Amino acid sequence: MKIELNPQQKNAKATFRAFVDEQIVPYADQCDREERTPLNLIQKLAQKGYLSAVIPQESGGSGMDMITFGLLNEELGRGCSSLRSLLTVHSMVAHALLKWGSRFQKEYWIPKLASGEVIAAFALSEPNVGSDAKSVETTATFSGDSYILNGQKKWITYGQIADIFLVFANCEGKPSTFLVEKNTPGLTIAPISGMLGVRASMLAELHLDNCQIPQENLVCRQGFGFSHVAASALDYGRYSVAWGCVGIAQACLEACIKYTSQRKQFGVYLKEHQLIRQMISEAIANIKAARLLCYQAGYLKEIGDPKSIIETSIAKYFASTIVNKVANDAVQIHGGNGCSSEYPVQRYLRDAKIMEIIEGSTQIQQITIAEYGYQEYLFSAELTEISQQLVGT
Amino acid sequence: MEEVKAKIKKFLSRFFTGHEFQADEDIFALGFVNSMFAMQLVLFIEQEFQITIENEDLDFDNFRTINAMALLIKRKIPVVAGN
Incomplete structure (x- = not known):
């Protein structure tokens, strides 16, 4: 076993870090306050080939390996969770099309997604449907040579600026997936504002009112929209979010190291106080553990x-819970300054909370992980054998 | 083919603890097929037999029994070898 980035991955991480420090960090608080992401920032991501991270080179993408993709998510997450969420949803749709799209969909849409000419959004959640994603109320009916979509989608990340939506609907009892272009008649896009965190991610609500799309826009076969398209895309999303959590936590740690080295109380720097050191040490250990889980998930994905699916779930669960502890401590360490918009840690804390909700809430991950545990350990023949050996020793 | 079936059976046994699978038994009828299982099954087949499950392969009948999965794999392996 060797857990070490190869030279290319180390270089990529350094490049990502420099890009984020130069191009994103200076603007992240402003984006948060204004609840929008400037188009030029998105264009910079596209120009660097970051939006095409998961798209193979032969299709015009960057063709990153899964660890490098993870590192990109960590660094973007360290700078701005909203931009990281753009990478998440854009990559989820690209992955869904690469894996389950028709030849036409791959040939037509993937190069556009790779260049950033087209921004993609993932439209699963609805006003009445969150964790119980299989129960989508949006419907699709086949009519002539088209599908007619009706329903609502909510909390759609970057829905305000997306050019295409991967929409999940119930098609005559079969969970199905469709590509819907933003200018399709019958589609109305309403911005959502005032969210707790990831505030620059330009959320939108979609209203589909007799929205007619060509039959070629069906992605994958009818009936496999949830079990295969949504599930595999969400698996990618969880991986991206897990790394994004590591990025937020790392940003918190670096902010705390700096702050506690510059601010004095009781005549000494904050870092000299043992209770401060306790929080710093917990943050370091938790971040390293979360990152290792992400490496593990990334390796298995590769x-x-x-x-890889359950390990991704575990990584997302752990990373999204520890980032809340780390961000909470970061605000605590910063005191009154931590509650002020003059310091970014309040943004980190608000963004961290969102991480526990998106791409499968903490509770959904717990259900999944426990189910895996009972499947893997309780009835495992090998474990029984090991247990017997242990009892015998 | 028997080796292929044995590998599939071993994989399935992890999810259907204590159940002795028959090659023609309908796994969907057992009531334990969720999205996580479906994804793991696709990844297992792809990794174990070095094939790619594609859009056109997604037919419930291709995954209903061990025999059906073995036939799907057999159909796809020559295509890979031909490349």
């Missing part, structure tokens, strides 16, 4: 191992 080799296509079925266990």
Whole structure:
């Protein structure tokens, strides 16, 4: 076993870090306050090939390996969770099309997604449907050579600026997935504002009112929209979010290291106080543990191992919970300054909370992980054998 | 084919604890098929047999029994070898 980035991955991480420090960090608080992401920032992501991270080079993408993709998410997450969420949803749709799209969809849309000419959004959640994603109320009916979509989608990340939406609907009892272009008659896009965190991610609500789309826009076969398209895209999303959490936590840690080295109380720097050091040490250990879980998930994803799915769930669960502890402590360490918009830690804390909700809430991950535990350990023949050996020793 | 079936059976046994699978048994009828299982099954087949499950392969009948999965794999392996 060797857990070490290869030279290319180390270089990529350094490049990502420099880009984020120069191009994103100076503007992240402003984006948060204004609840919008400037188009030029998105264009910079596209120009660097970051929006095409998961798209193979032969399709015009950057073709990053899964660890490098993870590192990109960490660094973007360290700078601005909203921009990281753009990478998340854009990559989810790209992955869904690459895996389950028709030849036409791949040939037509993937190069556009790779260049950033087209921004994609993932439209699963609805006003009445969150964790119970299989129960979507949006409907699709086949009529002539078209599908007619009706329903509402909510909390759609970057829905305000997306050019295409991957929409999940119930098609005559079969969960199905469709590509809907933003200018399709019958589609209305309403901005959502005033959110707690990830405030620059330009959320939108979609209203589909007899929205007619060509039959070629069906992605994958009818009936496999949830079990295969949504599930595999969400798996990618969880991986991206897990790394994004590591990024927020790392930003918190670096802010705390700096702050406690510059501010004095009781005549000494904050870092000299043992209770401050306790919070710093917990943050360091938790961040390293979360990052290792992400590495594990990324490695398994890279080799296509079925266990990558549960390991991604575990990584997302752990990273999204520890980032809340780390961000909460970061605000605590900063005191009154931490509650002020003059310091970014309040943004980190608000963004951290969102991470526990998106791409499967903490409670949904717990259900999944516990189910895996009972499947893997309680009835495992191998474990029984090991247990017997242990009892015998 | 028997080796392929044995590998599939071993994989399935992790999810259907204590159940002795028959090659023609309908796994969907057992009532334990969720999205996580479906994804893991796709990844298992792809990784174990070095094939790619594509849009056109997604037919419930291709995954209903061990025999059906083995036939799907057999159909796809020569295509890979031909490349």
